[in-house]
Amino acid sequence: MLFRSINDIKIVNYSNGELTVNIKCGSGTYIRSIGRDIAQELNTVATMTSLIRTSIDSFKLEDCYNIADLNEQNIKEKIIPLNSLLKYPEINADSNLIFRFLNGQTVITELKDGLYKLNENNITKAIIEVVKNKAKMKIFLV
16 A cells, blocks of 8 residues: 555544545545555455545635635625735845746845745735745746
């Protein structure tokens, strides 16, 4: 058995040869393979008949909306702003610095190595990466 990161497995129900489990796992874990792998360990066979992802990262199934319930009147209030989803430190920049990054220039900085949100007027324009005091655009967003 090869699992990326299984944090917890709980049996919810077992009836008439059908097993229902809740699995908490890390990204990169192939959930569809777990039934097969468990069956192999038990010298039998298995088929997955259902898969429901109840959460990923900070997103939870109970916080989701059915697309049929969205319309022109309510969709704007239900959209999560991109800026709130990106969990990187923020750098506020003027248009000159934004221009330099967007044109592929490397900028010397005192920032620690890592990823940062590059904001202009409270709008995240890009993700930049700092490596050894050199910052460069990694992802352009707007």
